Amino acid sequence: MAKQDNQPQRVRDTGHEWDGIRELTNPPPRWWMIAFHASWIWCVVYFILYPSIPLVHDYTRGILGWTQIKEFKEAVREGEAMRAPYLKKIAAMDGQQLLADEEMRNFSESYAKAIFGDNCAACHGAGGEGAPGLFPVLADDDWLYGGDIDTIIESITDGRQGDMPAHAGVLSDDEINKLTDMVIAASKGKATKEQFMLFDEAGCSGCHGENAAGGAINDLGTGAANLTDQIWRFGSSREDILRTIRYGVNQEGVEGTREAIMPAFGEKLTPEEIKMLAVKVYGFGGGK
């Protein structure tokens, strides 16, 4: 390294002078030169090791063979390897066991978050808040088909389709109006004996049960609602209730009928994913 001398009296200048200010021929400081050499050496080494120089149709690949996509795939593999033992365990466990095991439950809820977001949240909301009147709330304690973990797994696997006949034309307007009064009264626990008789005669109790508490023939999978509680699947206003009784639920060819179709996920998701999903759904409102 050239010897440093900052004293302009003794240093040769370049002959450039402007306004009496002379440009000297001092080399840069040593620390600067060290940094400079370190930088270009780094560049050369990097260019040899990593993909760097673009060519016409290709680029230099570097002797390490490193690529971003390889690194990504490696990371995915690592993640999968970490999850594999859990998934294996889950395959061997049923819903009840999953819920009882704190570690497995936490794993399931974290894992199922993305699955829920991809498949369920569009209708049921990210936190199971649903869309009252349109899509069921999962965070409450009212379950049309049952809120135990096994039934939830069944609902996700096979899907659900409610079925309530349309009554417009079958019953008179007067009768439908009276039934609507009855349903509103029942939800407040104030339905009279006469109203219950009408309910029975109109055939409602066949599905909703003699005391209107729902679930009478849920084995058939109709999802008959409990009419005595405060939760309304299709809205709580008088117009909403009238419409549901008039045009029913999922009635083909009936205009104004309520749509309530939960698709089956048995073929889209693996049994393990469905189990984890059920654990998450169960956790929204604490299950039943």
Add this chain to the structure above:
Amino acid sequence: MDAKAHKDIEELYQDTVHWHVNTGGETIHAKRVPGFFRTLKWYTGSLWLLYFILPYFRWEGDQAILFDIPHRQFHFFALTIWPQDIWMLSLVLILLAMTLFGVTAVAGRVWCGYFCFQTVWTDWFTWLEEKIEGNPIQRRKLDAAPWTLRKVRLKLFKHVLWMLIAVLTGITFAAYFTDVYQLWADYLTLQAPLVAWVVLAAFIFGTYVFAGFMREQVCFWLCPYARIQSVMVDKDTIMPTYDYKRGEPRGKVRGKGVSERGDCIDCRLCVGVCPTGVDIREGMQEGCITCGLCIDACNGVMEKVGRPKGLIRYASRKEMAGEKLRPFFRRPRVWAYLSIFLLSAGGIVYGLTHIPPVELSIVHERQPLFTRMSDGSIQNKYTIKAVNKTSQNLHFRLSIRGMDHVRVRLEEAGDIVLHAGRTVPIRVFLQAMPAQLKKEKTKIYFVLESVSGKDKIKISKRSVFIGPGKR
């Protein structure tokens, strides 16, 4: 260009005769001269031996000082600091900064001259160099000499010793982050994890290059402190200062015209001993790390030539101008630094004595904010995230304050168990009838009371119960 302006520029060039910028073109071989400040430097520098020893201290079977990054805990003897207590770190940093500022305001770059690792490691390295290659004259000669077997032998020996210090420095640093005995075993059997090797390599490189080759260049060009010192010192700050009134005009100790000369005999020993190669007689400058070695050198010379000591001494600019030095407690700057220092120290002491055994955070579910249940009640969902910082499992009972007629539903009946050293999410559901909700949002308190252990722990944490509100 007129003649006057040209004359100004010529004067500027004349001035630069005294202007020297050290860019490391030449290795500085400083002479070692005994004296008060030399001894002081050994004592203050030896504080760094603690750095090498501390990792081996044990406390209750574990390493006494350990930054446990995987478990996110910092152990310091009986203390365990969790990430939740990290606010104290900012106070520690403020405290250190204020110490630095305050000390600099009073006595200049005390840190640089006596304590800084760059100064201390460089001191060790040059001490070894002197032991192996001889005094500065011999060293310069050796550097200039052609490569002989003797030169190779001396240089090799020196670099091996430097390297050993560098390796030990690196291993010691890594030892603050993992168990030191295991670390040694891992290094010696080449089984250490990659990060340990990277740390070691970085520290070997840093120590060897900075203390062996860069030396004062680090202080000149890498460290920001040299650049900001000028805003921290003022006319009251005492620093090694050359008494130019007494010293000038400088000249030989004997001979013609000695009676008109000052006390400085121009022996240049003050420059020869300076580890950063500055000439203190040019006045205070960025290269001066205020180590006081020039004072030692000058005092020795003054003694020999029979003149009073203290031609170079710790003095402020005011003293040099003949004014009286204000005591440091009469300076507002010192008071400002001191009060910030005391505030931070108070905060740290408070923090350390009030580390809660259980850290609690309550997350109110937002999607949905509330749910209407089949009996008409309103349910709110909460997740309690509790960290048990103690070493035993704790049992708690939960109650709610601030709201009447609220039902608490836990997923599992019975006590809440917090396992030692773990964070557990606990789901809690609260239910209330809409008629009992006076407002849309009700302020409530989660109260956790311990039902196990000797010390009763009671924690209260605020949250909110949200309902549909009045329509």
